[in-house]
Amino acid sequence: MSTTSHENASSERQPKKRACRRGRPAGTPRDLAVVAAAVLLFAVAAVVGHHLHVTYDVLHLGWPPLYAQWDPHVGPGTPAALVVAALVVVHGPALARRMPWRALLWSGWGGSMVWCWSLALADGWDRGVARRLTTGYEYLQEVDRVDSIGRTLTVFTDHILLTSPDNWVPHVAGHPPGALLTYVLLDRVGLGGGAWAAVFTITVASSAAAAALVTVRALCGPTTARRAAPFAVLSPAAVWLAVSADGYFTGVAAWGIALLALAATRTARRPGIAALGSGLLFGLLCYLSYGLALMGLVAAAVLLAVRTWRPAPAVLLGMLPWFVAFTVAGFWWFDGYSTLVERYYQGTARIRPYGYFVWG
Incomplete structure (x- = not known):
């Protein structure tokens, strides 16, 4: 049976409810x-x-x-970026139509990874990769400071304000402790330093391309997902994904939405497990970035589009362990957030026009 026939047969076994209009x-x-x-x-x-x-x-x-x-400017990665872009533009749509679905997902992830690496290496290895997460603003500046994870969580909020003793560097102060602890754990398993941190970040970040395809297929069907594949690979967001911890956050958020879409449309073999996994990722996300709690609105949009709230209890259950673990360890999310707002207005926010950043 051909790939197209297999997908058509699969779609017949799946629920007909879709969030997107087909054939438009x-x-x-x-x-x-x-x-x-x-x-x-x-x-x-x-x-x-x-x-x-x-x-x-x-x-x-x-x-x-x-x-x-x-x-x-140009750099070592520039030729590769041009080649990748040309290949995806010229051959991407045809390959996306013909490839088996699982192969397309792996190819989308791999293509996005090569695209991210190419753009990062346009700045060279040191400036573009190895030293990106080691500057005076970044997480790796504070990794050696964490002797005890439990103790760090207990006093984390005490070091957010600029006036506090030994205040955290900006990116650590500006996020919940989950982001810092991720790089601490990498260091403790022998993957310390800027290069390994960059490899981890780009790998997780580029997987968002595959996650996006899973989401689109669940909500709109395989045809639309295949059309979207080249765009997911060559996403302009790669400029921010490689190399920034925001890319790590993006990968976590994208897979949280993908699992939720599978659970909501009941296209996963075990929708309940998919919803629980989505909750685990959303719970982690809340402790990676305060602002990404707003991904809850995207999650709600998925459920509204499919017109079901069935996965919601399992998602909330999946989120619960993170809130319990961090709170019991001594970090209260809302205290961290309110203290961060205070620190924000200790810096350039004192003169920045808030209204512009609301819409601009």
């Missing part, structure tokens, strides 16, 4: 309107941000609305 051609007026609105929003944010930057110098952004600098 790409590039409809609704799609184009959404794209136009996104482009317009970015353009307005750029113009207004440039005005605020030049006139008042209050944003502290190098390239509003992005925290970046305009610095065109």
Whole structure:
């Protein structure tokens, strides 16, 4: 039986309820309107941000609305990035249509990983990879400081404020302790240092491409997922995924949503286990980044799209162990968050216009 026939047969055995309309051609007026609105929003944010930057110098952004600098350059990874981009654009759509589904997922992950590595290496090995997570703002600065994980969790909030003794470096202070502890555990199993941290981060981050395909297939069907594959591989988000701990967070969030979509559409063999796994990832996510608690809205959107709340209890149950473990160990999430808000206004937020960052 061919791959296409196999997928058609599989889809017949799966629930017919889908969150997306099938058969709607790409590039409809609704799609184009959404794209136009996104482009317009970015353009307005750029113009207004440039005005605020030049006139008042209050944003502290190098390239509003992005925290970046305009610095065109080439490096060791540039040729590979060009080759990967060309291959995916030219051959990606046809391969995505023909490949077996599991092979497509592995290829999507692998292609995204090569894309991320290529872009990171455009800055060279040291600047682009090995030293990215070792700067004065980053997690690895504090790894050696953690002698006892239990003790660290107990006093973590006490070191967030700039006025506190031995205050954490910005990225550690700006996140719950789960992010720091991840790199501490890597160090303790013999994968210490910036290079191993980067390898771990890129590997998890690039898996988001496969997770996105799983989500789209569950919600919209295999045809739409296959069409999306080249875009998932060449996602512009790779610039932030490699190498930043945000990429690690992205991978965790993407798989949490993917498992939830499988549970909600009941396309997983064991929907309850998928929902529980989704909850475990969402619970971890809450202790990686305060802001990513808002992924709960994305999760709710998945359930609303499928019109079921059946997975919700299992998801909440999966989240519970993280909250219990961190709270019993001495870290209270809400104290950490409220203290972080106070630290935020100790820095450049004192002069940054809050309203611009709400929409820009």
